[in-house]
Amino acid sequence: MYHQIGEPAPKGTPYRGLTVHPKDFTRQMAWMSRLGYRGLSMRDLLPYLKGEAKGKVFGITFDDGYRNVLQNALPVLTHYGFTSTNYFVVHQLDGGNVWDYAKGIPHSGLMSLDEMKQWAHAGQEVGSHTLDHVHLPELSPEAAHHQIAHSKAELERLLGFEVSAFCYPYGDETPDIRAMAQKAGYSNATTTVRGLARPDDTLFGLPRVTVARSTNIVRFLQKCLTRLEDKRRRD
Numbered sequence: 001m002y003h004q005i006g007e008p009a010p011k012g013t014p015y016r017g018l019t020v021h022p023k024d025f026t027r028q029m030a031w032m033s034r035l036g037y038r039g040l041s042m043r044d045l046l047p048y049l050k051g052e053a054k055g056k057v058f059g060i061t062f063d064d065g066y067r068n069v070l071q072n073a074l075p076v077l078t079h080y081g082f083t084s085t086n087y088f089v090v091h092q093l094d095g096g097n098v099w100d101y102a103k104g105i106p107h108s109g110l111m112s113l114d115e116m117k118q119w120a121h122a123g124q125e126v127g128s129h130t131l132d133h134v135h136l137p138e139l140s141p142e143a144a145h146h147q148i149a150h151s152k153a154e155l156e157r158l159l160g161f162e163v164s165a166f167c168y169p170y171g172d173e174t175p176d177i178r179a180m181a182q183k184a185g186y187s188n189a190t191t192t193v194r195g196l197a198r199p200d201d202t203l204f205g206l207p208r209v210t211v212a213r214s215t216n217i218v219r220f221l222q223k224c225l226t227r228l229e230d231k232r233r234r235d
């Protein structure tokens, strides 16, 4: 689970740790490739998660649809022949991380419709992260359903193809919310529960490994390739 790929904000800025330096991202992808692993979008990963395919693969996701991911991560992904999923906030195309501002997190631009299309046409996946980056369990069931279902419909209208990957904003979900995502027609949904996916995981509550600015290459490989620290904690 990545968020932004770019030069981190100045020291002391809240959550600057979620911006991974392009050099570190490149090193991480290079090592996984060298070790024989292929990075995949959720769409491409699904057969492996379902046990229908076997191989040395790992999922790559980006939350929120940041422009710096298009600029800094796409060339690296393309170079290694990897695919990935970026989860877009539909009402913030060409906007920013407005939901973060109150926490003092600086503005960062999100991809426009054209940029999202570039992302998709380069073979990368577009997933949904709701319409407005909401805390789904805090909404009425009707409003939560709207955020989940209408974001899918709207992305599909804009892109002209199916959107099947969903990501719960803030990792906020409940059994009811998971059921809503499934009923809306998605095929999988990711959380912020920490860990590596297991064969018995539900496809609507997939855990992830957080990669932060401070994650050095040894920690990165430990986190991605070993279950030593697989404690299934929530971020």
Ligand SMILES: [Zn+2]
Pocket (backbone or CB within 6 Å): 063, 064, 129, 133, 169, 170
């Ligand atoms: Zn998010």
